[in-house]
Amino acid sequence: AAEWGYTKRNGPFTWAKNYPTAAGIRQSPVDIDTALATSDSSLESKPLRWKYVPQNTRTIVNSGHGWRVDVDSEGSELVGGPLEGTYKLQQFHCHWGSSSDKGSEHTVDGQSYAAELHLVHWNSSKYADCGEAADYPDGLTVLGVLLKVGAKNPELQKVIDLIPSISHRGEKTEVKEAIDPAKMLPKTLSYWTYLGSLTVPPCNESVTWILFKEPVEVSEEQLAAFRSLRCYKRGEECPCDEVDGLLISNYRPTLPLGTRELRECGS
Ligand SMILES: CCN[C@H]1CN(CCOC)S(=O)(=O)c2sc(S(N)(=O)=O)cc21
Ligand SMILES: [Zn+2]
Numbered sequence: 117a118a119e120w121g122y123t124k125r126n127g128p129f130t131w132a133k134n135y136p137t138a139a140g141i142r143q144s145p146v147d148i149d150t151a152l153a154t155s156d157s158s159l160e161s162k163p164l165r166w167k168y169v170p171q172n173t174r175t176i177v178n179s180g181h182g183w184r185v186d187v188d189s190e191g192s193e194l195v196g197g198p199l200e201g202t203y204k205l206q207q208f209h210c211h212w213g214s215s216s217d218k219g220s221e222h223t224v225d226g227q228s229y230a231a232e233l234h235l236v237h238w239n240s241s242k243y244a245d246c247g248e249a250a251d252y253p254d255g256l257t258v259l260g261v262l263l264k265v266g267a268k269n270p271e272l273q274k275v276i277d278l279i280p281s282i283s284h285r286g287e288k289t290e291v292k293e294a295i296d297p298a299k300m301l302p303k304t305l306s307y308w309t310y311l312g313s314l315t316v317p318p319c320n321e322s323v324t325w326i327l328f329k330e331p332v333e334v335s336e337e338q339l340a341a342f343r344s345l346r347c348y349k350r351g352e353e354c355p356c357d358e359v360d361g362l363l364i365s366n367y368r369p370t371l372p373l374g375t376r377e378l379r380e381c382g383s
Pocket of ligand 2: 209210211234315
């Protein structure tokens with residue numbers, strides 16, 4: 117089957133054909149209607165806590181759908197807030213648009229941001245690895261960070277510096293200078309949380325989403341670097357009808373929250 121992607125031919129509105137879960141009722145991303153959010157004392161009583169090992173960021177790869185930094189999960193942990201048990205960091209990646217007026221996956225009161233960073237964690241209290249965890253409703257937790265145009269982001273610059281060596285799909289390289297995921301999180305830790313899904317096929321409905329309220333800054337030049345990735349393999353011709361196969365946009369439009377509860381912690 118034609119590989120899924122973000123063009124008219126293989127983009128989000130075609131995914132349900134090959135991935136029926138994409139048409140489910142617990143899909144992500146969603147628009148965060150801040151008036152609907154309910155504050156929950158149980159979230160306030162168990163602060164979200166994380167521990168990452170910067171030296172465990174191993175490789176960065178061009179998945180054909182964006183860049184992804186794979187991490188050795190050992191030594192990492194995410195607990196508290198809405199979570200039961202311990203989750204370990206598996207990878208982090210980003211979504212962006214063809215211009216900085218769009219590109220985030222979640223929107224807030226209808227407003228898009230320039231990009232969105234996802235830190236993907238899996239429930240190591242109950243499952244053996246990320247792949248297994250992705251098949252269970254409590255298997256994954258993704259920390260989402262909204263990115264807005266502003267100052268150059270020094271931690272993300274370590275990713276940007278590696279992009280030229282993974283310009284084509286399937287290329288990967290060692291991350292030599294440790295990247296600290298904790299340094300990419302906002303200062304204030306207020307967040308919204310709801311039950312959703314992977315925002316890419318197979319769109320498993322296995323993600324507890326935790327989206328920080330405070331956006332983090334990234335520069336226009338850094339966003340431009342993201343858009344220089346190519347969605348096809350070196351030596352092959354460009355399959356996607358994108359402008360010479362550049363990955364200029366890789367965000368899924370929002371899906372209905374439906375009857376799901378949206379909770380918030382912190383102002
Ligand atoms: C770059 C994308 N990679 C994906 C690889 N995986 C999916 C298959 O795994 C069994 S995953 O579970 O690690 C996730 S979560 C995720 S999102 N956008 O919802 O945070 C994307 C992906
Ligand atoms: Zn993502």
